[in-house]
Amino acid sequence: GEDVEQSLFLSVREGDSSVINCTYTDSSSTYLYWYKQEPGAGLQLLTYIFSNMDMKQDQRLTVLLNKKDKHLSLRIADTQTGDSAIYFCAEKNYGGSQGNLIFGKGTKLSVKP
């Protein structure tokens, strides 16, 4: 079945780069997403990448996609304390429930001053 896997925790120091990794199983996925969730809040769309792209950069965020290995990563440059949150990887899935995004369990990023 479809599955999205992420490590649950990541801790970095302020100013370092953070790399959050994600693996997915559905080779027919066309879009892959990164969402950010701050405590007690909804999900904020950070960025997404189309499956025919290898990389997408948006200010401090860089998304890398290895379609062969079904591996997606989100790099945050110059990580700040305000980046502390849970980051969800999601794939657009065409099997199962229509219109469904399949989410990973989220990676909790802690930024130490």
Added chain:
Amino acid sequence: DGGITQSPKYLFRKEGQNVTLSCEQNLNHDAMYWYRQDPGQGLRLIYYSQIVNDFQKGDIAEGYSVSREKKESFPLTVTSAQKNPTAFYLCASSWQLRDTQYFGPGTRLTVL
């Protein structure tokens, strides 16, 4: 301001009571979704609606009901049949099914 609103932010319910969570969007999106989030878990799809007067069950629809009488509104009722309703509920919308989804701020439901 365009966006998705959910109310209330916090909701307390006694066991055996039905409760309705509100979700409104002014983005003119056709598709709307309800997800449930439990601690340490990803999001699980409860119901979704492609268009007004249409909705479909997601992966965990048992104990929930929805309606879609207006394009901008997609209320979720958590019934007494839902065995473990305490959770964080998130509503989302998109232009059409399978388009990028945008989320509301969520409602935390606690059953006492």
